[in-house]
Amino acid sequence: MDTELNKASRRLSELPISIELSGFTIDVQWLRVMQKSGQWEIERHAHSSFEFHIIARGSCKVATDTRSFVAEAGSFYLTAPGVYHQQWSRSEEDLVEYSLDCTFRPRKESIGSPSEWVELHEFFLSCACLPVKDTSGVIALFDQALNEALALKPGYSIVIHSLVPSILVAAARSMGLSNSLTTTKEKSRMDMIADFVEDNLFRPISPADIAAFMNLSEKQVSRIVFASEGYSTKRFITLAKIEQAKKMLTSTSYSLVEISKELGFSTTSYFNTVFRKTEGVTPGAYREQILEKLDIHHT
Template sequence: MDKIVILEPLLSLPSNWPLPAGSSRVVLPHELTQQLAVHPLARDLYPVAFGHYVTALGHQIQRQQHTDYLLIFCHEGRGSFQTTHASGDLQAGQLLLLPSGVSHSYQSSNNEPWSIYWAHFRGHAAAACMDYLGVTHQQPRLTLNNWQALLPDVTRLLNLQHQRPTTSSGILAAALLKQLLAQLPELIPTTGQSQHAQPGGFHLPALERFMTDNLHKTLSLADLANFAGLSSHHFSKKFRLSTGTSPLRYFNELKVQYACRLLDNTAQSVREIAQALGFDDPYYFSRLFKKTMGVAPRYYRSSYHPRADTTKNPGQEN
């Protein structure tokens, strides 16, 4: 994929880079950001755009003009960045924070493409935010411990994409962004603390978000345990105590729930839905679906759409 070069002299909004599966991008309307810029509950710090790119192979951006502050947090894979004053890698667990007015470029690794949360933001307190976090032009990168604890607020912010953009939703987005930034110093390792320390347990909402973001993949027990920072045995035991089921069964049930929504609301075939959920074998997907829901996918769809062909046996599946 070709590199996207953004040259706008007045705005530095996100590119229209094609979204990978499971990704999202929210760009607030210009009229709304103008309101947030003067509203007493938002004008100190507010987002103009935010999103989540999953396994973003080929993602690379270069900006000569930059009017927003930019935050990029890598939670999987790796990439690299370069500014007028600094350059380096950005790996899982690291955050990049760039001030406005600085030309920059960044790119995902071809071998280990990154998954990132990101936000463009503005406000009277944006510069003070940089000072608060100890970020400088020469050192724009932070390493975070136990960052998974932030995911409930990140999820709330991303879920605003499903709401009509209003002043109230914009103020809520500003409040969530400020809350996220305010928590970062607590997650920065102190002197003598490992830069790669992992939490000694797991946070179920964070795991659910990780699973939801990766419904299009085939995750192993080791993948989930690594996210939680635990051994596979310890993680599986703690997960079962918390939920009453195994991690992989929980993950597959989330896939089936999403498959139900696709069957209810789209015209995608069962094969297409299976592929979208990371199943190369549609027959295996159908068996898993029937084991969870009690009926095969086609019969499930016909039960919600009576005009569909219901002449087949409920257990039959193509």
């Protein structure tokens, strides 16, 4: 283990960093280095914050609930709020990972006002968790922060504070942020909520989970959903799960018990009740109707 790197990491971790920007206050949970050797594993977990995993040396395997990949030196990946992920060694080679974990806290006086930071936040929310090649100097900027923490020259704290926004912008550029930010503007908050629900249909999710993912309050999420759909966030989640259940009911491969369990309903009885209230028939009756139609069509 590199003791000098460890010392610099510890000093960065101990430095409180909160940055006032247009539209947001960025609170840094940690700015640090993780060094791993041999066989190791970090179990499945999620944060309510953004975590940038920057691979300075070595490589590792990463898995989310929807995909898996290898992150190699010179690349990084972002786990947005609510994204479950796990990480483990790829080989016996040492791993050095730089990590920036932060939250975007909306400033009351700027809510609803457009700014580049508001758009950058939405851009990060819309990005998939995939490895990205560092083409904009993210690692070099982090190295500079480590050097400042190690040297402790006058004004080092000011320099480190200024490097955090630079790291975020460099990461966004590497991830494909365009000058016009058209991709962000085209993807509304409702689209992101719908995508999150779709990606998490096979686990219990609540309005609070969506709020954490969006870095918004539950009331804000409720207003967005109601304005778009005309009903509550809870109902939006329920209807999405029922639509998935209807797809699964077209096949006899799944029992009603399996479907209710897969979709995160507490009991099969509750699943039956919700389905009947939504569709007007029980799941079993719906399956019979669908299979009868399919038989008629085939004959």
